[in-house]
Amino acid sequence: MAALTSVTSGMTLDDLTRVLLIGSLVLLVAVAAVRLSTGSGMPSLLIYLGIGLALGNGGVGIQFSDASTTRVLGYAALVLILAEGGLSTKWSNIRRSVAPAALLSTIGVVVSVLVVAVVAHTFLDLSWTISLLLGAILASTDAAAVFAVLRHVPIPRRLSGMLEAEAGFNDAPVVLLVVALSAQGLPGAEPEPWWMLLAMVLVELAGGAVVGVVVGYVGGAGLRRVAGGSSALFSIGVVTLTVLAYAVGAALHVSGFLATYLAALVLGNMGLPNRASFQSFATALGWIAQIGLFVMLGLLADPFRLDAQLGNAVTIGLVLLLVARPLSVVASTVWFRMPWRDMAFLSWAGLRGAVPVVLATVPLVAGTPNTGWIFDLVFVLVVVFTIVQAPPLPWVAKRLGLTEQVHSVDVALESTPLVEIGADVLTVNVGAESRLHGVAVFELRLPKGAMVTLVVRAGESFVPEQYTTIRHGDQLLIVTPSNARKATEQRILALSHQGRLAGWATTATEHGRRLGGHPRRQP
Incomplete structure (x- = not known):
């Protein structure tokens, strides 16, 4: 059996140690730098x-x-x-x-x-x-x-x-x-x-x-x-x-x-x-x-x-x-x-x-x-x-007037098989000028199956009730069926632009146009 011989390579274990040491420190500093980047x-x-x-x-x-x-x-x-x-x-x-x-x-x-x-x-x-x-x-x-x-x-x-x-x-x-x-x-x-x-x-x-x-x-x-x-x-x-x-x-x-x-x-x-x-x-x-x-x-x-x-x-x-x-x-x-x-x-x-x-x-x-x-x-x-x-x-x-007063973001949850149950999770940020301010949860009238499951306000989170009122700066966690996700986002955007009467105002306007006049004022 042939004897094993020692071959000198271009990289030694000491080189590996130095590379791992420097690389680890660089990655840790880079991860910490993300917070500085966000703040600045x-x-x-x-x-x-x-x-x-x-x-x-x-x-x-x-x-x-x-x-x-x-x-x-x-x-x-x-x-x-x-x-x-x-x-x-x-x-x-x-x-x-x-x-x-x-x-x-x-x-x-x-x-x-x-x-x-x-x-x-x-x-x-x-x-x-x-x-x-x-x-x-x-x-x-x-x-x-x-x-x-x-x-x-x-x-x-x-x-x-x-x-x-x-x-x-x-x-x-x-x-x-x-x-x-x-x-x-x-x-x-x-x-x-x-x-x-x-x-x-x-x-x-x-x-x-x-x-x-x-x-x-x-x-x-x-x-x-x-x-x-x-x-x-x-x-x-x-x-x-x-x-x-x-x-x-x-x-x-x-x-x-x-x-x-x-x-x-x-x-x-x-x-x-x-x-x-x-x-x-x-x-x-x-x-x-x-x-x-x-x-x-x-x-x-x-x-x-x-x-x-x-x-x-x-x-x-x-x-x-x-x-x-x-x-x-x-x-x-x-x-x-x-x-x-x-x-x-x-x-x-x-x-x-x-x-x-x-x-x-x-x-x-x-x-x-x-x-x-x-x-x-x-x-x-x-x-x-x-x-x-x-x-x-x-x-x-x-x-330029291009910021949105309400903004929804997808949430990826690995702990729940969302794909299997056909659900999506969204976070909604309520802007400083959004007309969602003052709207109660029950007035949202979200599509069937969609609901607000959590509200984060001033760093504190709580489960909303039917009469909980939404405020500027709130973050809402909404769970919605996947097939109703688009309708849910459209409803939230409509409420943000037009307030709690968003659906009524649109329906009344369209009805008035069909009659060739203006929608009647409701008492």
């Missing part, structure tokens, strides 16, 4: 980037400068982030927003890229290829940052759904553009006609959409049949299908990112069992991916070089915020007769996040000459304009 109204991505900078050569001294590894791990993190976004998105919330969001992710991206490219070519004296590359890198938005700020300032679903769908859709075309333009910037490369580049992007997007829908539907149907009773194993299977969609798409040379998002969207809305479990699992993976990604990007950045790009970053950022984003919103939504207030909010809410910083590593890995400065510029731009745009978002929403 600043997206947590800035804190995670700060952790990375503090650990890098400007702080603790950890050396990390591998753009190739950053790109690979960044793509892996984006797959998990898109999977979490698709699995947690309700189709009913974004259905009416899909068409404008799709245009924002295509026409809007093209407009944004062209505007930034013209300014970069004119004022930064860059070639057209590098100018277009910079515009493409900065074209992707981050809805997670927007919702982190607006979690306490609810906006209408037509807007939240559009931002959510746009963030899920626009990563795919932007990645394709950045990769193609990076290749065209290589020495000796012949620029392809714009129409050929556009055709290639459209074909890859269409292919990615087909792969995502097929993998999501077929995989979900198969998983429903073969999965056992373990919700943990079922959750692993669901998330694995979203990763499989990316792998199949990438192997077929179509958009793997779009395939991932659409597969997750299909899986999250096809009525699979254990929905709360696999959504919670995907959310946890998404958080880990975001924390790891932002910390890694902070490690890659050199704080001693960033100030050199501050002026250019502010110039391009102002063009992006004040010109490119508004023009892309108008060009994409004018066909839907969208109110100017909605367009103004969408323009301001186009926050940039991790995707542009990850994409800034693509030309570095491809070897595109004279692009090393792009990473620094994009990093500074994301940090500066997150600070500029994020804190005022609640104020902007209120000034």
Whole structure:
């Protein structure tokens, strides 16, 4: 029997101990940072980037400068982030927003890229290829940052759904553009006609959409049949299908990112069992991916070089915020007769996040000459304009009159098999100007089977009685049959806008119109 020999590997147990120690501390600090982020109204991505900078050569001294590894791990993190976004998105919330969001992710991206490219070519004296590359890198938005700020300032679903769908859709075309333009910037490369580049992007997007829908539907149907009773194993299977969609798409040379998002969207809305479990699992993976990604990007950045790009970053950022984003919103939504207030909010809410910083590593890995400065510029731009745009978002929403006075949120309960009994649980936040104030519980007249089970007021919770009066600032916990969920939400919204006579006022008005006159006043 051959004797065992000792082989020296690249990583020792001491290295493992250090990695686990640093990684655990970083995750604990990142988890604690969420509370700071919530209180300050600043997206947590800035804190995670700060952790990375503090650990890098400007702080603790950890050396990390591998753009190739950053790109690979960044793509892996984006797959998990898109999977979490698709699995947690309700189709009913974004259905009416899909068409404008799709245009924002295509026409809007093209407009944004062209505007930034013209300014970069004119004022930064860059070639057209590098100018277009910079515009493409900065074209992707981050809805997670927007919702982190607006979690306490609810906006209408037509807007939240559009931002959510746009963030899920626009990563795919932007990645394709950045990769193609990076290749065209290589020495000796012949620029392809714009129409050929556009055709290639459209074909890859269409292919990615087909792969995502097929993998999501077929995989979900198969998983429903073969999965056992373990919700943990079922959750692993669901998330694995979203990763499989990316792998199949990438192997077929179509958009793997779009395939991932659409597969997750299909899986999250096809009525699979254990929905709360696999959504919670995907959310946890998404958080880990975001924390790891932002910390890694902070490690890659050199704080001693960033100030050199501050002026250019502010110039391009102002063009992006004040010109490119508004023009892309108008060009994409004018066909839907969208109110100017909605367009103004969408323009301001186009926050940039991790995707542009990850994409800034693509030309570095491809070897595109004279692009090393792009990473620094994009990093500074994301940090500066997150600070500029994020804190005022609640104020902007209120000034534009876009905050809702009553807002319902789905509640996922893992302790109760809600899918099996066909029930949904909602929390309803009663705003400061909602006309639900003063309405008694029995006056709500909710659909059959729906009822208010708990009221939280001034930090104290109690079970309401029939004559309990609702107040401003209350949080209501409502249990409703799944088939009556939409009617329950509509009833709550009607009461919030019109008060306790909501149903009577609507009926009387419609009756008066049918008679050709005005409804009679009741004594």
